[in-house]
Amino acid sequence: NAGVMQNPRHLVRRRGQEARLRCSPMKGHSHVYWYRQLPEEGLKFMVYLQKENIIDESGMPKERFSAEFPKEGPSILRIQQVVRGDSAAYFCASSLGRLSYEQYFGPGTRLTVT
Amino acid sequence: AQSVAQPEDQVNVAEGNPLTVKCTYSVSGNPYLFWYVQYPNRGLQFLLKYITGDNLVKGSYGFEAEFNKSQTSFHLKKPSALVSDSALYFCAVRDIEWSGGGADGLTFGKGTHLIIQP
Numbered sequence: 001n002a003g004v005m006q007n008p009r010h011l012v013r014r015r016g017q018e019a020r021l022r023c024s025p026m027k028g029h030s031h032v033y034w035y036r037q038l039p040e041e042g043l044k045f046m047v048y049l050q051k052e053n054i055i056d057e058s059g060m061p062k063e064r065f066s067a068e069f070p071k072e073g074p075s076i077l078r079i080q081q082v083v084r085g086d087s088a089a090y091f092c093a094s095s096l097g098r099l100s101y102e103q104y105f106g107p108g109t110r111l112t113v114t
Numbered sequence: 115a116q117s118v119a120q121p122e123d124q125v126n127v128a129e130g131n132p133l134t135v136k137c138t139y140s141v142s143g144n145p146y147l148f149w150y151v152q153y154p155n156r157g158l159q160f161l162l163k164y165i166t167g168d169n170l171v172k173g174s175y176g177f178e179a180e181f182n183k184s185q186t187s188f189h190l191k192k193p194s195a196l197v198s199d200s201a202l203y204f205c206a207v208r209d210i211e212w213s214g215g216g217a218d219g220l221t222f223g224k225g226t227h228l229i230i231q232p
Contacts, residue, residue, distance in 0.1 A: 004157070033219060042118075042204060043158070045219025058215025091157055098218055099208065100146055100165045105157035 002027065004094050004106035005074075012112045013082045021077040021109045025094030032075045033103060034067060037089040049075060082113045115216075116141045116209040120223035127195045128231050135190040135203050135226045143211025147188040148220060149179055152202045161203075164188060175199070195230045202227055 005024040013019050025032050030051055035043040048056040049069040057067065064082075069075040079086055089110050093103035117140045127133045139145055146165055150158040162173025169181045179190045188205060206220040 006157075031218075035219070040224070042222035042224045043220075045216050045221070048218040056215060056218055059219060093158075099210070100163075102148060102160045102163050103220065104160060105150070107155075107157040 004092055004104050006090075006092050006106035006109050008109060009107060010110050010112070012114060014114055015083055016081050019079040019082050019086070019111055021079075021090050021092075021111070023075040023077070023092030023094075023106060025075070025092075026104055029094035029096055029104070031095045031098060031101075032069050033093045033095075034075075034077050035091045035093065037091060037108070039088075043091060046077075079111075082111075084113045087111055087113045116145070116207050116212065116221045118205050118207050118221055118223035120203075120205055120226045122226050123224075124227040124229060126229045126231060129197055130194055133192050133195045133199070133228065133230070135205075135228060137188045137190065137205030137223060138186050139188060139205070139207040140186065141207060141209035141212070143209050145188075146208040146210060147179075147181060148206040148208075149173065149177070149188075149190050150204045150206065152204065152225070158204060161190070197230045197232055200228055200230045 007022050032049045034046040037043045046059040047067045064080045066078045089108045091108045093105045095101040095103045119138045148163045149161040152158045162171050164171050164181045172178045177192050202225045204225045205223045
């Protein structure tokens with residue numbers, strides 16, 4: 001039973017480039033969450049999606065960040081015109097349902113902006 | 115809004131001794147509470163959760179946690195520590211009654227490094 005998959009595991013981008021992070025949820029899970037982890041910090045919620053719908057993006061920066069979870073294929077977190085402050089670990093999680101259900105996390109994508 | 119405090123950045127325990135990793139939370143309503151463990155360069159692994167019912171919750175790898183509503187705490191415990199338990203532990207909360215922004219996301223503490231000494 002494959003867990004949550006994320007790729008790439010490591011991503012290096014120069015300032016101004018675009019970063020695309022992919023997440024495939026666990027089989028049977030239709031709820032996807034993205035979190036960002038800065039060094040020595042806990043995870044911060046960014047966005048919650050269901051298939052073809054953004055349910056809650058209250059944690060997303062207003063500019064340059066977007067997320068999608070299409071009917072087919074993985075969820076994508078897209079960061080346009082990256083800046084050094086975007087360097088972090090980005091984790092995707094999925095769950096079987098909302099609220100009381102535990103979330104299962106992928107291994108993360110470590111984004112480095114040079 | 116909800117918040118989580120893990121008052122200790124690091125906890126050191128000798129192998130074979132009991133361990134406790136502390137967590138307190140703040141919510142306006144009732145909480146769902148979770149513990150996760152993170153090994154270096156890995157994602158978070160779910161350990162256990164409290165939703166309702168018995169205040170003592172048992173989870174993976176021999177860990178348990180006790181929900182204390184009056185003290186707003188959810189401390190993680192294990193009777194006998196193993197060197198392999200050394201990792202970063204996160205407590206997380208979700209406010210049952212909060213339906214505003216971020217309601218479906220978990221609010222995490224900053225984490226506690228648990229170091230088990232042989």
